Amino acid sequence: MRQEGFTLTELLVSTTIMLIVLAGAMTTFKNALDINEAASLVADSNQNLRAAINLMVRDLMQAGRGIPIGGVPIPSGAGTTAINRPGPSGTAYTFDNLNFTTLPAIVAGPGMGPTIGSQTTDIITVLMTDPTLPALTLNPSPAVAGQATLAGGGSSVDVGAATTWISDPATGVRAGDLIMFSNALGNAMQTVTSAESPVVSFAANDWFNLNQPAATQGSISQIVTAPIPQTTVQRVLMVTYYVDNVTMPGRPRLARRINYAAGQALAGVVEDLDLTFDLVDGVINPVAQHVVPFALNGVVYTPNQIRKVNLHLGVRSETVSSQRRDYLRTHLNTVVSVRSLAYISRYQ
Numbered sequence: 001m002r003q004e005g006f007t008l009t010e011l012l013v014s015t016t017i018m019l020i021v022l023a024g025a026m027t028t029f030k031n032a033l034d035i036n037e038a039a040s041l042v043a044d045s046n047q048n049l050r051a052a053i054n055l056m057v058r059d060l061m062q063a064g065r066g067i068p069i070g071g072v073p074i075p076s077g078a079g080t081t082a083i084n085r086p087g088p089s090g091t092a093y094t095f096d097n098l099n100f101t102t103l104p105a106i107v108a109g110p111g112m113g114p115t116i117g118s119q120t121t122d123i124i125t126v127l128m129t130d131p132t133l134p135a136l137t138l139n140p141s142p143a144v145a146g147q148a149t150l151a152g153g154g155s156s157v158d159v160g161a162a163t164t165w166i167s168d169p170a171t172g173v174r175a176g177d178l179i180m181f182s183n184a185l186g187n188a189m190q191t192v193t194s195a196e197s198p199v200v201s202f203a204a205n206d207w208f209n210l211n212q213p214a215a216t217q218g219s220i221s222q223i224v225t226a227p228i229p230q231t232t233v234q235r236v237l238m239v240t241y242y243v244d245n246v247t248m249p250g251r252p253r254l255a256r257r258i259n260y261a262a263g264q265a266l267a268g269v270v271e272d273l274d275l276t277f278d279l280v281d282g283v284i285n286p287v288a289q290h291v292v293p294f295a296l297n298g299v300v301y302t303p304n305q306i307r308k309v310n311l312h313l314g315v316r317s318e319t320v321s322s323q324r325r326d327y328l329r330t331h332l333n334t335v336v337s338v339r340s341l342a343y344i345s346r347y348q
Contacts, residue, residue, distance in 0.1 A: 049315045049330050052254045052267035059126055059239050059256075060309050060336040064105030066129030066234060070304055071102030072180060072189045073222075075215035084208050086238065086257045087123055088113055089246040101218055103127065103189070104303035106277075106338065108292045113273060114245045116252055121273040122290075123242035124309075129180070130235040132171045136162060138231040150228055153213055154181065154190070154220030157200045157233065166197045173200055176207065176259050178238055183231040185223040207260045243270050254313070272314030272331070279305040309336045 074083055074097050082094040085107070093112060095103055105127045113121030138150040138157060146161035157179075159165045166172050173179070177192040179200070191206035202211050202220070213221045223231070237258055244255035244263055254270045255263035276288040279301050286296060288310060293302045311334050316327040 049267070049313060049332055052270070052315070053311070053313060053332060053334065055256065055266060056241055056254070056311065056313075057334065057336050059128075059241075060106075060124075060311070060338055062128045063126035063338045064128065065131075067105045067127050067180075067236075068182070068187050071104040072127065072236070073101060073187055073218040074103045074189065074210065075212035075217070075219045076101045077215065077217055080212055080215045081209045083210060084260075085125065086240040086260055088242045088244060088255070089263075097218075104306075106303050106306050106309070108275065108277060108290075108303065109242070110275075110290045113243045114252070116243060116245065116271045119272050121243040121270075122275045123240060123273075124275050125238060125240045128237050128239070130237050133165065133173070133235045135232050135234045136165060138233060139228045140230050148233075150181075150224065150231055150233075152224070152226065152228070154188070154224045155202055155213070157202075159198045159200065163197050166195045166200065173235065176261060178208070178210070178236040178259055180234050180236045181220060181223060181231055182234075183223055183229045185225070185229060188218065188220045188223050189236060190220055241273070243273050267315070269316050269327075270313065271316055271329070272312065274312040276310040277303075277306045278308035278310065280307045281305060306338065309338060310334075311336060 074095065075081075076097040078098075080097055083097045083103070085093040085095045087093040087109070091112070093109070095107065107125040109123035109125065111120045112123045115121070136148045136157070136159065138148050140147050148160040148162055149158045151157070164172065173192055173195045175192050175194055177195075179190055179192060179202070181188045181190070189210055190202040191208045191210045192200055193203040193206050193211070194201045204211050204213075211220075213219050215221070223229075240257040242255055242257070242263070243252050244265060245252040247253065247265060248268075251268055252270050253265040253268035254273065255265055257263040276290050277292050278287045279285065279289060279292070281299070281301065284296065284299075286301060289301070292306065293300055295301070312331065314329060314331040316329045
């Protein structure tokens with residue numbers, strides 16, 4: 001009985017066919033893995049982008065809530081100490097209190113953020129009253145037992161029976177909070193330096209340098225002349241957005257900073273934060289201005305004329321795509337109408 005095997009030629013041919021089939025299968029499998037990886041990286045970057053944009057848009061939409069038209073007066077003029085402005089780690093920015101007497105609801109910060117790659121990033125600061133803490137009425141006339149009172153000179157507030165204004169663990173006033181005072185004489189803002197029930201204090205040398213009662217304009221002294229008129233106080237939130245490339249070097253995050261507290265990293269990896277502003281004067285209505293205030297045809301446009309914020313945010317994936325040998329990037333542009341003011345839909 002004859003027993004014959006495969007010839008060498010047959011073996012080589014069958015092996016070649018098998019290798020071709022395996023190569024095709026492995027290529028298909030690798031392509032599937034690459035597609036899955038790319039989809040995962042894109043989904044991750046898109047999720048980070050949506051999370052960052054949603055919170056930023058929410059704050060921009062509420063900018064100016066409860067803030068007086070024209071902004072909040074700040075200690076200003078010759079002889080006053082500069083008002084510190086929150087910003088990225090390692091920076092020491094200030095608000096201009098020499099040329100301006102108020103702090104507007106929106107303060108632009110063109111090019112003040114870190115440079116990511118070759119792109120300079122912006123920062124932005126917005127003001128709004130805090131709805132989670134009820135306003136207090138001070139020094140009513142006639143006086144009411146247990147009612148909150150403002151000390152002479154505005155150095156402290158005794159909250160009286162409203163002790164939850166301090167004691168509430170979730171919403172109570174804490175050192176570092178900003179408090180706005182409003183009465184018939186005007187408005188002023190101070191920084192809380194201590195809050196020990198029932199007294200909230202506003203001592204000198206606070207971080208912002210808002211507690212300057214000796215300033216000739218914009219300080220608490222201008223609205224608490226004796227007898228102190230009935231006054232309303234509200235907590236103000238100063239929210240600053242910027243790119244943080246210090247906490248995790250090489251993996252910059254969009255940071256949200258409330259008052260002078262440390263920034264809260266929101267999402268990343270952020271490579272670009274660019275903000276421009278549309279302003280309204282009823283005549284020219286300048287659009288897409290990067291720097292505010294600015295002068296045009298002899299007219300000075302201020303932040304109080306901002307009606308829309310044009311927001312551009314760019315993010316990349318956390319890791320490099322093995323297929324493209326590079327990060328996957330996503331960019332988003334949106335426009336936010338702010339402060340519930342008239343929306344201008346057509347510009348000249």
